Amino acid sequence: MGHLLDTGEDRVLKRAKLERLEPMEIVEKYTRSYFEDMDALNVQRPDISPRASGHIPEQIELVKILLEKGYAYEVNGSVYFEVAKFPEYGKLSGRRVEELLKGVRIEPNPEKKHPADFALWKRAEPEHIMRWPSPWGWGYPGWHIECSVMSTKYLGQPFDIHGGGMDNIFPHHECEIAQSEAAYGVQFVRYWMHNNMVTVEGTKMSKSLGNAIYLKDLFKRYAPLTVRFFILNSHYRSPLDFSDEALSAAEKGLERLWNTVREVRDRIPFAETGPVPDEVKEAIEKHKADFLTAMDDDFNTAQALGVLFDFSKSVNTWLAREEALSKETLMAIDGLYRELGNAILGIIPDEFPQEVRGELEVPLIQLLIELRQEFRQAKEWDKADRIRERLQELGIILEDTPQGTRWRRVRQGVKA
RNA sequence: GGCGGCGUAGCCAAGUGGUUAAGGCAGGGGUCUGCAAAACCCCCAUUCGCCGGUUCGAAUCCGGCCGCCGCCUCCA
Known part of the structure; x- marks a missing residue:
């Protein structure tokens, strides 16, 4: 699901037009790029990486359950979760619905019974390419429902750990709890792990x-x-x-x-x-x-x-x-x-990378070490030191040990 | 304004009621070395954003204040 930017455009569609690709190609491209980075960081790949757009029927199903149980209402082809029906709303973030209204700086959506109600399903106009048929007409899922659906589909409910950034505690995770617990009457998640934010130079x-x-x-x-x-x-x-x-x-x-x-x-x-x-x-x-x-x-x-x-x-x-x-x-x-x-921890490799750039590199370094050893034995320190210094400039560090001279690369693993 | 996280040495960062406040980087002194590098030893915060309070005892608990970050918006 692309979902919307501040400008009201669909995130994926905008990118797709810009790069002249199919929307799904865009999704695939960035997914692969993400996995590349995670692989480099030695992060294990998930067993399942579900896609929201691949779980439309399940999302519709959850919306139907919430409607049947009276936690949601339909207006003009959109379905909203009624926060007033779920008294525990706010238990994760420590907020009260009454307090929420004070800080609202945006005019409330007139379709909502209460400004804090949130969308489970949104009506989509024909120009919205990412849209699906539903009992309420053409539309697309709300912004929190995919997480409820996909997590519990593969992990069950409750499941043990839900991660995420602190910035998602409200409203995203709060809404996930409301949807899932209202629908099934059991705890959604046992432990929440919220990582703090990332800054650059403060x-x-x-x-x-x-x-x-x-x-x-x-x-x-x-x-x-x-x-x-x-x-x-x-x-x-x-x-x-x-x-x-x-x-x-x-x-x-x-x-x-x-x-x-x-x-x-x-x-x-x-x-x-x-x-x-x-x-x-x-x-x-x-x-x-x-x-x-x-x-x-x-x-x-x-x-x-x-x-x-x-x-x-x-x-x-x-x-x-x-x-x-x-x-x-x-x-x-x-x-x-x-x-x-x-x-x-995944910070010590099974094998340290040699990072050989060409077949000649290792024998050449060994040759230089041999030559330097001869200079050292002849006490021609200036020549021996010159070899060590020049190699260091090239990123090769020599260390003399009782077992002989060893070498290693400075700043291993950094792509030049 | 409300909710939440954070504020510990020059820098990064653990520690959340009780002997000497982990660890890393940087810095100083020494050992080793031909000299280095690596490694080892020693030194490097009587003090934990600030001000009060509770306690025999607080970086740790309570109250107030200040600062940084996030959220309170149809980004998910």
């Missing part, structure tokens, strides 16, 4: 202000997992402010985490078999428990990340010791990173 993000950030653009400057880490670093109920300073700090922090995990994984193939020290076992158990406690507390991802950093500090200390860690120890540590950092 001001709200909006197209008209020209400060909107598109993920595809952001990914050119910061790796998608950096953005994910940044988002996870604050609680979902807190406002999220995008700034270069904050994103850069997140990038550094994630790199620190990755450095430790990379070191652990690099050592596994060369490590000797041996027992896992009690100290390590206990630390793994403790940090895992702390992590899960944080997540169980209303998805406190920020605190959970703190636990991961605490754990890494211990790991780094073990790694820096003289005695080598056994293969079992390293694998146990990596196992916790995979469980908490990968499976749960």
